[in-house]
Amino acid sequence: MEKILKLLEENARMSVEDIAGITGDTPEAVARKLDEYAQNHIINGYHALVDWEKAGVSRVQAIIELRVSPRRESGFDEIAETIANFEEVDSVMLMSGGYDLSLVLNGKSYQEIALFVVKRLSPLEGVVSTATHFVLRTYKKEGVLFGLEPLDEREFGL
Amino acid sequence: MNYEALISPRAAQMRPSGIRKFFDIAAEMKDCISLGVGEPDFKTPWTIRDAGIRSLERGRTFYTSNAGLKELREEICTYLNRRFGLSYTAPETLVTVGGSEAIDLCVRALVQPGDEVIIPEPCFVCYEPITTLTGGVPVHLPLKAENAFKLTAQQLKEAITPKTKLLVMPFPCNPSGAVMRAEDMEPIAEVLRGTDIMVLSDEIYAELTYGGARHVSFASLPGMKERTVVVNGFSKAYAMTGWRLGYACGPKPIIDVMTKIHQSAIMCAPTTSQYAAVQALRHCDEDIERMREEYDMRRKFIVNRLNGMGLSCFEPEGAFYVFPSIARSKLSSEEFCKRLLMEKKVAVIPGNAFGESGEGFVRISYSYSMAHLTEALQRISSFLQELDA
Ligand SMILES: Cc1ncc(COP(=O)(O)O)c(C=O)c1O
Numbered sequence: 001m002e003k004i005l006k007l008l009e010e011n012a013r014m015s016v017e018d019i020a021g022i023t024g025d026t027p028e029a030v031a032r033k034l035d036e037y038a039q040n041h042i043i044n045g046y047h048a049l050v051d052w053e054k055a056g057v058s059r060v061q062a063i064i065e066l067r068v069s070p071r072r073e074s075g076f077d078e079i080a081e082t083i084a085n086f087e088e089v090d091s092v093m094l095m096s097g098g099y100d101l102s103l104v105l106n107g108k109s110y111q112e113i114a115l116f117v118v119k120r121l122s123p124l125e126g127v128v129s130t131a132t133h134f135v136l137r138t139y140k141k142e143g144v145l146f147g148l149e150p151l152d153e154r155e156f157g158l
Numbered sequence: 159m160n161y162e163a164l165i166s167p168r169a170a171q172m173r174p175s176g177i178r179k180f181f182d183i184a185a186e187m188k189d190c191i192s193l194g195v196g197e198p199d200f201k202t203p204w205t206i207r208d209a210g211i212r213s214l215e216r217g218r219t220f221y222t223s224n225a226g227l228k229e230l231r232e233e234i235c236t237y238l239n240r241r242f243g244l245s246y247t248a249p250e251t252l253v254t255v256g257g258s259e260a261i262d263l264c265v266r267a268l269v270q271p272g273d274e275v276i277i278p279e280p281c282f283v284c285y286e287p288i289t290t291l292t293g294g295v296p297v298h299l300p301l302k303a304e305n306a307f308k309l310t311a312q313q314l315k316e317a318i319t320p321k322t323k324l325l326v327m328p329f330p331c332n333p334s335g336a337v338m339r340a341e342d343m344e345p346i347a348e349v350l351r352g353t354d355i356m357v358l359s360d361e362i363y364a365e366l367t368y369g370g371a372r373h374v375s376f377a378s379l380p381g382m383k384e385r386t387v388v389v390n391g392f393s394k395a396y397a398m399t400g401w402r403l404g405y406a407c408g409p410k411p412i413i414d415v416m417t418k419i420h421q422s423a424i425m426c427a428p429t430t431s432q433y434a435a436v437q438a439l440r441h442c443d444e445d446i447e448r449m450r451e452e453y454d455m456r457r458k459f460i461v462n463r464l465n466g467m468g469l470s471c472f473e474p475e476g477a478f479y480v481f482p483s484i485a486r487s488k489l490s491s492e493e494f495c496k497r498l499l500m501e502k503k504v505a506v507i508p509g510n511a512f513g514e515s516g517e518g519f520v521r522i523s524y525s526y527s528m529a530h531l532t533e534a535l536q537r538i539s540s541f542l543q544e545l546d547a
Contacts (some may be wrong), residue, residue: 007455008529011528015461017466018462018463019460020462021458021459021461021462021463022455022458022462023458024458054418060183077394093473150527152192152199154195154199155181155194155199156181156184156185156194156195156196156198156505156507157194157195157197157284158176158196158283158332158333158507158511158512
């Protein structure tokens with residue numbers, strides 16, 4: 001049944017009938033499985049991969065490297081959860097290597113993001129330092145090329 | 159000059175490929191969605207490309223021995239043993255410019271004017287013209303949908319005459335996707351035992367079989383190795399069509415003659431490709447599996463969709479084609495393809511391009527991304543709905 005997850009990760013809009021055709025299950029069995037995945041939070045939502053630049057909507061995205069001091073009891077979890085609850089924050093990941101948390105932020109402008117970092121993030125107890133990197137352009141996201149039409153140079157052949 | 163009079167009659171006789179015109183129209187058409195290619199959509203796995211690049215960096219830019227790098231021939235033998243239980247040695251192996259050249263050499267090494275070559279159809283289109291060029295006589299054997307396009311012993315028996323020299327075994331089959339399992343081949347082998355009939359087994363799609371059992375090489379059946387030339391290559395299994403590399407394995411006296419012809423016509427297969435191929439055979443079993451799984455997913459997707467539209471297809475068990483019946487449209491294969499192209503800008507290939515017995519079917523390649531296939535299938539579905547209206 002892991003196959004269903006793989007198929008949906010590739011294309012969340014694949015119909016229950018198509019999935020069933022591939023896995024060899026009945027459409028009803030696939031639908032039941034999907035409900036189960038949602039209830040168990042194995043599938044946590046579906047969304048479109050939008051190229052906002054192409055859509056002509058100005059949006060700013062930043063990646064923020066955060067160093068934090070872990071708490072004795074909860075380690076990094078407590079501060080990570082606090083940060084995850086900010087609406088402006090798109091993703092929060094605990095990292096190995098030179099810093100602790102990696103955040104992805106979406107905003108309308110550079111100022112908005114900069115202000116968020118200065119006013120909300122930095123003052124949080126436990127935050128040691130922040131480094132903000134603005135995204136200038138997205139070429140590929142979640143396995144999908146943005147703006148680059150894949151070229152098929154193959155000829156007809158028998 | 160009167161070129162027509164100059165051209166060798168046998169060359170002039172080669173069947174003109176009517177399909178060419180159709181391809182040209184499709185190629186010119188804007189926004190046309192093709193399902194017409196006969197090669198993988200994957201790029202050659204990186205490690206193979208890298209091996210080719212490294213061979214160039216090291217200046218390996220010379221001819222290899224005529225039969226191909228010894229190292230490569232040995233790897234081919236190891237691979238054929240590992241994957242299909244065949245036991246060949248390097249002297250029984252010839253590296254060629256694609257499976258295509260191996261087919262050409264095999265026919266030229268064996269067939270004299272008047273010899274009959276049995277060609278089960280629908281099948282890949284090169285066996286007949288090559289046979290005609292040697293003066294051989296192609297004997298078309300129409301395979302039947304009700305037999306899942308497999309060759310039956312009965313059909314073979316009926317086609318054999320005292321002049322039969324060679325039987326082509328084109329499985330896994332382009333265009334039908336038919337696969338001959340061991341139990342299907344044994345009765346064929348039984349017909350051949352005790353005869354002098356040779357077999358050209360085109361196993362270029364050997365790595366692309368689905369649903370359980372792996373491909374069984376015709377040469378691995380009892381008593382068949384002595385009469386079989388196995389043709390295989392890197393094009394389909396490793397997504398290496400542009401590298402132009404294949405090979406033949408068979409009885410040494412025949413491989414020797416094929417090597418002589420190859421030496422005169424070709425010298426040797428491309429050196430860079432040969433080095434890359436060594437890497438492929440040593441390290442890429444997992445890449446084969448990854449691509450095979452992806453094809454298998456698409457295959458199930460497309461078969462399910464086509465059957466849902468009433469283009470019934472038996473389950474293709476090999477290669478990357480489906481071969482649905484278009485009976486429901488009440489059109490001939492060519493009309494179907496022309497109208498689908500003109501009305502919906504989708505290019506599929508009429509089944510009769512692969513032999514007359516392919517009439518009533520079309521070949522659809524699923525060597526495309528799911529998104530591409532989905533769009534194409536939507537257009538085919540709306541084409542059928544409009545036909546019904
Ligand atoms: C059945 C079959 N045999 C042989 C070939 C030739 O392949 P290559 O010369 O690239 O090895 C093809 C290519 O489409 C094929 O479909």
